[in-house]
Amino acid sequence: MANQNSTNPSHDLFEQFVQAQTCKEVQRIFSELCHHLQVDPRDYQSFYTKLKERLNYWKAKSLWVKLDKRAQHQDYQQGEVCAKNKCLVLGAGPCGLRTAIELALLGAHVVVLEKRDSFSRNNVLHLWPYTIYDLRGLAAKKFYGKFCTGALDHISIRQLQLILLKVCLLLGVEVQTGVEFKGFVEPSGATGWMAKLFPDNHPAGKFQFDVFISAGGGSFVPYGFKRKELRGKLAIGITCNFLNRHTAAETQVAEISGVARIYNQKFFQDLLTETGIDLENIVYYKDDTHYFVMTAKKKSLLKMGVIKQDFSDADKLLAQVNVDQEALLRYAYDAAQFSTGHCLPDMQFAQNHAGQPDVAMFDFTCMHRAENASLVRERKGKKLLMGLVGDCLVEPFWPLGTGIARGFLAAFDTAWMVRSWGKGRPHMEVLAERESIYQLLSQTTPENTSKKYSAFSIDPATRYQHVNLNSVKAFQVKNINIIYSFY
Numbered sequence: 001m002a003n004q005n006s007t008n009p010s011h012d013l014f015e016q017f018v019q020a021q022t023c024k025e026v027q028r029i030f031s032e033l034c035h036h037l038q039v040d041p042r043d044y045q046s047f048y049t050k051l052k053e054r055l056n057y058w059k060a061k062s063l064w065v066k067l068d069k070r071a072q073h074q075d076y077q078q079g080e081v082c083a084k085n086k087c088l089v090l091g092a093g094p095c096g097l098r099t100a101i102e103l104a105l106l107g108a109h110v111v112v113l114e115k116r117d118s119f120s121r122n123n124v125l126h127l128w129p130y131t132i133y134d135l136r137g138l139a140a141k142k143f144y145g146k147f148c149t150g151a152l153d154h155i156s157i158r159q160l161q162l163i164l165l166k167v168c169l170l171l172g173v174e175v176q177t178g179v180e181f182k183g184f185v186e187p188s189g190a191t192g193w194m195a196k197l198f199p200d201n202h203p204a205g206k207f208q209f210d211v212f213i214s215a216g217g218g219s220f221v222p223y224g225f226k227r228k229e230l231r232g233k234l235a236i237g238i239t240c241n242f243l244n245r246h247t248a249a250e251t252q253v254a255e256i257s258g259v260a261r262i263y264n265q266k267f268f269q270d271l272l273t274e275t276g277i278d279l280e281n282i283v284y285y286k287d288d289t290h291y292f293v294m295t296a297k298k299k300s301l302l303k304m305g306v307i308k309q310d311f312s313d314a315d316k317l318l319a320q321v322n323v324d325q326e327a328l329l330r331y332a333y334d335a336a337q338f339s340t341g342h343c344l345p346d347m348q349f350a351q352n353h354a355g356q357p358d359v360a361m362f363d364f365t366c367m368h369r370a371e372n373a374s375l376v377r378e379r380k381g382k383k384l385l386m387g388l389v390g391d392c393l394v395e396p397f398w399p400l401g402t403g404i405a406r407g408f409l410a411a412f413d414t415a416w417m418v419r420s421w422g423k424g425r426p427h428m429e430v431l432a433e434r435e436s437i438y439q440l441l442s443q444t445t446p447e448n449t450s451k452k453y454s455a456f457s458i459d460p461a462t463r464y465q466h467v468n469l470n471s472v473k474a475f476q477v478k479n480i481n482i483i484y485s486f487y
């Protein structure tokens, strides 16, 4: 909608871009804005500067101040350090987009591929204090006024994606949606590494790159990487979202930032007595929706008819045919009602991407993490640096809320690796350093990472308290981490 107070069409378009609430809308308005200002986003090296020159009014300026502050950090060497690198990022989830921003600031040509064409996840992510600080530095509040107001420390996945998408576009990152990565096209004599895509005639298929970052989520691990399985005791997670009408009564209801059985046995016993629902833990966040995530005990799911038949195999147990959807909705509804003291008025499920009540059940029994965070492939003398970030590097246990915090740490570490690559450091050293840093990731907590958030940068020494960049030696990655294909 046009801004009634503005008479300048480019200011109107910019305002619409800032406020846009869907992925498609953001892309459409951005393209109109570029057309109107006659700036070409493909001209990625000078795009941001030109955009700034042509949108030189107070509202836009306050955004440029934020982004300039970030861009001027010494790590980026004024965007020259990776000026010759071409990076393909797979996945426009929060971690892919966050990595793309850093790569753009390093001066690289960055293309992001995303198979979906909408951002539809209502589920809410917990943010560690450093991620809030980081996102504020990227002007999150300008794109989403409600961002972490007061003591709030969470955001819905889709809102986070929207913020990061907007920053990516402003920095000259090309974000291609509705296109699926299907594998690599190996270099020939004249061409470098390229991607096999669906649809196969997509123009991004012509992009030649020397860096490939996979941020494809938990189920996407590219060829060459191995995963470790961390099998724990059966853990069944349920997420659900209810409409938030932002009424006074809803505002009164207290959030539950995490109640675990061992800390509040009475709560869980009362829940069981009143409803028959037996949980290990529950979290409730009031965001764009009322969001709940809980870990449910199998016995109570069977008793309440949510799971029809008992199987020892978790895949069979939670297979769609073995789940009574109506019973699952009731279970989630009752748990949400009880845990908010029956104070949420008129609870109605929000809809998911398929237009169905947004309730889902997931298996967290078996979590994965990649054995390595990086590798280099070489073919016909052309090297490709590959890195993993986000859930495809380490799958998070959602109720613990570590996904974004560790995801962004890995995004920064990956950008640091690409920086070393751009500087022309021997690739074995680049890999050894990346693997040294990766060893720290799973142990990170808000307590043992640095509290000097204002000093955080892609340099690992600014974030990890005790970092040894040489704990893995170059000769160690030679054995485990490099696939050479010379022929």
Ligand code: FAD
Binding pocket: 090, 091, 092, 093, 094, 095, 096, 113, 114, 115, 116, 121, 123, 124, 125, 126, 157, 179, 180, 181, 182, 215, 216, 217, 218, 220, 239, 293, 389, 390, 391, 392, 396, 397, 398, 399, 401, 402, 403, 404, 407
């Ligand atoms: P994701 O956010 O999963 O993004 C990966 C992206 O890659 C996706 O957009 C996907 O479409 C794209 N992609 C995958 N393969 C390809 C391909 N071949 N070509 C092109 N694109 C591809 N965490 C919580 O803490 N709480 C929750 O309640 C919660 N709910 C979730 C619900 C769902 C359905 C999912 C998938 C994840 C959920 N998570 C939740 C995890 C959380 O979203 C992630 O930790 C966080 O988003 C960071 O993930 P990411 O960017 O690494 O990957």
